[in-house]
Amino acid sequence: MSAGTKAPVNPFRLHKSLNHFYNRAFTVLVWLVGIITILFICGLLFLILQKGLPKLDFAFLYGLPSEIDEGGGIGPALFNSFYVLIIALVISIPLGMAAGIYLAEFAPNNKFIAFIRICVEGLASVPSIIFGLFGIAIFVEAMGVGLTILGGAVSLAFLNLPVLTRVTEEAIRAVPVEMKNASFALGGTHLQTIRRVLIPVALNGIITGICLVAGRAFGESAVIILTAGVSTSGENWDFSLFSPGATLAVHLWYVQSEAIVPDAQEIAEKAAAVLVFVVLLINLVFRIPLWINSRKMR
Structure with a gap:
């Protein structure tokens, strides 16, 4: 060249x-x-x-809400938020995990199960107000119990079920097949394999799903307005399942849109801060089992 x-x-x-x-x-x-x-x-x-x-103080956190005078608190609404959330999780977590484990481990691979999975995915994306209307049809109209904590909690459980089912199924399916086969090779039954191998390995994904639905349920307002009402019993520690069940998110909406108290804007700002802080705290609390489980898996 x-x-x-x-x-x-x-x-x-x-x-x-x-x-x-x-x-x-x-x-x-x-x-x-x-x-x-x-x-x-x-x-x-x-x-x-x-x-x-x-602007927060204990008087606001534990005080009773006021309809006319300044200085009302969020005590009953804050208690109802935790009470409804706990009941909803107690109902939805076992059922959602059981459904997810069934779909991942026991369900046959046919068109009917594929249709069920499509339905579950569809329900996971349905607007929450639809579950509120479903709760009205069951608790208010069919059973006639009215707007209660029970109706709100069960409706929230229905809202959480599709998400928990899909998260559990995907987390179980993500476990390497080799670990499952090793358990069978060592003589473990299917139930022992699920309890001692699949669930511990998939626990990170399952708890992440529980954390997401817990934060969503704590801040949910549409379902609660339709099934539990916009008022409380006026007591800070009312454990009756048939009391009105307005939560903190509902109280925040009510203060911003309907309340006539002079300090409505300040109450809304403080209630919003409490709501966001508690949701962040829920995420932090649910991370603790993940840290413990990761240390055990090392």
């Missing part, structure tokens, strides 16, 4: 350079979008907490 002749361009090297450029550009784009999203979420949380947390 003479000195004045140019070397031919290697197409493979050019293709490799383009792939490297696209890879770097996509990485930068993902980082940029991720950072912007995180900053937006943190800014939103800071805005809500910054307005309400400095």
